[in-house]
Amino acid sequence: MTLQLTAALVFAVALVAGVLAQIIGRHATVPGIIFLLGTGIAIGPDGLGIVQPRLLGAGLDSIIGFAVAVILFEGGMRLEIAQLRSKRRVIRRLVLVGAVFTTAGGALAARFLLGWEWKTAILFGTLVIVTGPTVISPLVRRIRLAPSIAVVLEAEGVFVDAVGATIAVVSLELAIGTPGDPIGHAVVGMLERIGVGAAIGAAGGLVLGLALRVPKLVPRGMENILALSASVAIYQLSQAVEPESGLSAAIAAGLVVGNLGVRRIDELAEFKEQLTTLLIGLLFVLLAADVRIADVAAIGPGALVVVGVLMLVVRPATVFVASAGTGMTWRDKLFVAWIGPRGIVAAAVATVFATALERHGIAGGTQLRALVFVVIATTVTVQGLSAGPIATLLGLSRAANTGYLFAGVNLISIHLAKRFAAAGHNVELIDTSDDRAHQAQSAGLKLIFGNALDARTLAKARIDTRSHAIALTGSESVNMLFAQRIAEVAQEPPRTFVAIDADSTGVSPDMVRGAGARVLFGRGVELDTWLVRFRHHRVHFVRVVYAGGDAAALAGLPDGVLPLFLERAGAPHLIDDRTELRAGDVVELATTADAALADVWQPLVGVRAA
Numbered sequence: 001m002t003l004q005l006t007a008a009l010v011f012a013v014a015l016v017a018g019v020l021a022q023i024i025g026r027h028a029t030v031p032g033i034i035f036l037l038g039t040g041i042a043i044g045p046d047g048l049g050i051v052q053p054r055l056l057g058a059g060l061d062s063i064i065g066f067a068v069a070v071i072l073f074e075g076g077m078r079l080e081i082a083q084l085r086s087k088r089r090v091i092r093r094l095v096l097v098g099a100v101f102t103t104a105g106g107a108l109a110a111r112f113l114l115g116w117e118w119k120t121a122i123l124f125g126t127l128v129i130v131t132g133p134t135v136i137s138p139l140v141r142r143i144r145l146a147p148s149i150a151v152v153l154e155a156e157g158v159f160v161d162a163v164g165a166t167i168a169v170v171s172l173e174l175a176i177g178t179p180g181d182p183i184g185h186a187v188v189g190m191l192e193r194i195g196v197g198a199a200i201g202a203a204g205g206l207v208l209g210l211a212l213r214v215p216k217l218v219p220r221g222m223e224n225i226l227a228l229s230a231s232v233a234i235y236q237l238s239q240a241v242e243p244e245s246g247l248s249a250a251i252a253a254g255l256v257v258g259n260l261g262v263r264r265i266d267e268l269a270e271f272k273e274q275l276t277t278l279l280i281g282l283l284f285v286l287l288a289a290d291v292r293i294a295d296v297a298a299i300g301p302g303a304l305v306v307v308g309v310l311m312l313v314v315r316p317a318t319v320f321v322a323s324a325g326t327g328m329t330w331r332d333k334l335f336v337a338w339i340g341p342r343g344i345v346a347a348a349v350a351t352v353f354a355t356a357l358e359r360h361g362i363a364g365g366t367q368l369r370a371l372v373f374v375v376i377a378t379t380v381t382v383q384g385l386s387a388g389p390i391a392t393l394l395g396l397s398r399a400a401n402t403g404y405l406f407a408g409v410n411l412i413s414i415h416l417a418k419r420f421a422a423a424g425h426n427v428e429l430i431d432t433s434d435d436r437a438h439q440a441q442s443a444g445l446k447l448i449f450g451n452a453l454d455a456r457t458l459a460k461a462r463i464d465t466r467s468h469a470i471a472l473t474g475s476e477s478v479n480m481l482f483a484q485r486i487a488e489v490a491q492e493p494p495r496t497f498v499a500i501d502a503d504s505t506g507v508s509p510d511m512v513r514g515a516g517a518r519v520l521f522g523r524g525v526e527l528d529t530w531l532v533r534f535r536h537h538r539v540h541f542v543r544v545v546y547a548g549g550d551a552a553a554l555a556g557l558p559d560g561v562l563p564l565f566l567e568r569a570g571a572p573h574l575i576d577d578r579t580e581l582r583a584g585d586v587v588e589l590a591t592t593a594d595a596a597l598a599d600v601w602q603p604l605v606g607v608r609a610a
Helices: 009-028 032-043 060-079 082-084 090-115 118-127 135-143 147-176 182-214 223-241 246-258 265-289 293-299 304-322 330-338 344-359 365-393 409-423 434-442 453-460 474-487 508-512 527-537
Strands: 404-407 427-431 448-451 468-471 495-498 539-546 561-568 571-574 586-592 604-609
Touching: 009 032, 009 060, 009 265, 032 135, 032 265, 032 365, 060 135, 060 147, 060 223, 060 246, 060 265, 060 344, 082 090, 082 147, 090 118, 090 147, 090 304, 118 147, 118 365, 135 147, 135 365, 147 182, 147 246, 147 344, 182 223, 182 246, 223 246, 223 265, 223 293, 265 344, 293 304, 293 365, 304 330, 304 365, 330 365, 344 365, 404 474, 409 427, 409 434, 409 561, 409 571, 427 434, 434 448, 434 604, 453 474, 453 571, 468 474, 474 495, 474 508, 527 539, 527 586, 539 561
Parallel strands: 404 427, 404 468, 427 448, 468 495
Antiparallel strands: 539 586, 539 604, 561 571, 561 586
């Protein structure tokens, strides 16, 4: 019995191999592309021979178009316009200056270090303009990069894909066209493609976003498949109206949908991210399998020298010129100058170029593709593995397991937040009310304006770096949902505390514990009543010293007493249902005016005003 390779089998094997390679990458905590490239070579014609991309024929181009549409749509969805505005100057410069410098630097390096003809060398320079969100975004999340730098790198990766790929396609048309084709006409055509694509994408994204915002227009559960089909349709429509404008259209559509505030955007983003991961794996395995080891070897060691020029000369020059006068610190500049890995768009366009040049009888297509893959493999490996240590060295990575995040601004959360901030902890609060936001800021506290249940708000709050998250809104159901949302979106959830109502029939202590959280204050309390008491200044604060000997001391507190926090060795700690007091602990309590604390709570040494 012999194995008969078919296009369907090649597709299926590449699909599952791409997923398995990325699973290995996750476990190894290194960029998954490293394993994807190796897997593609291992099961391709130079390895086991199971994956033969040429069996797909013209279908490979269709697969590339479908995958790129979804990948760039998802990349656009990730970008927040508010953040882009704050960094628009440096992002715009990085994209435009980078396009010029990389084209020139890559072309000169290929021409004089490898001896390539100018035509092929310039095509190589245009192909390596792109960096790509498929590499940058996972890298940024893995090393917990500071938000101010993360948004610059991610936005550059998304926008430079459209600009770089369009420039590359125009260059290819000039290379295979007639010698008399005017350069000016090509430049106008390039701008026209970007503009037409952006307009079609924005219009399509607006229609899709508005449809998703209208309640019950799209039945629940069908939002994801509608967005998927629409992103592909927008891409292909733009391609039909203006060839090679689909990249701009996909990005623009994703950007509009991601910033329209559509219903269940988190579910849509999660679905798109999973689909993107699947398609990235498929494409990299197929495209890596299509590169022959003999073609790479034929270039010689000069290929690595070319990559070194791109990494150590061209990229730093681009960043330092583009960032001049933008207010970026020297640490930010150094890090951005080091990070410029190439991704799936470079690989996809290089494959298209190799096929087009071969079809027109122009030599150099296979070498061009091979060199691009050397650039991808080297930049992803070297920069991907070194990004974390360099970010830490420059002080740009966010420290893990530090800081307190409060969901809900009220007088109780402000009281607690001020105490932990005074102890030197990084404390922030989340709320959507302008009045409550002003209240927090007037108390000298940092505020994140947004919905605490929104994954984007939690990402902005750097939930994956927090040591404690406290749900202290006036609604126990919202508090519970906050704890559940954190468990969903955080790779390593912080210690989470949930305030619940006394004698509640909605949220029980067992439900809180089942979500991996703790019951704040050690028990259910009358949330609304205590918030009213704080608002009308009908509480007294007292500090008591625990004498020891009663393990259930906190459980014996009367209803008119709220245990806020305890101090042990001078450091504040939240009180929850697992708290065990030690002799000498100082507990701060909020009491009602008529609470005779000394009479009803015996395990104390003394009472003094807070």
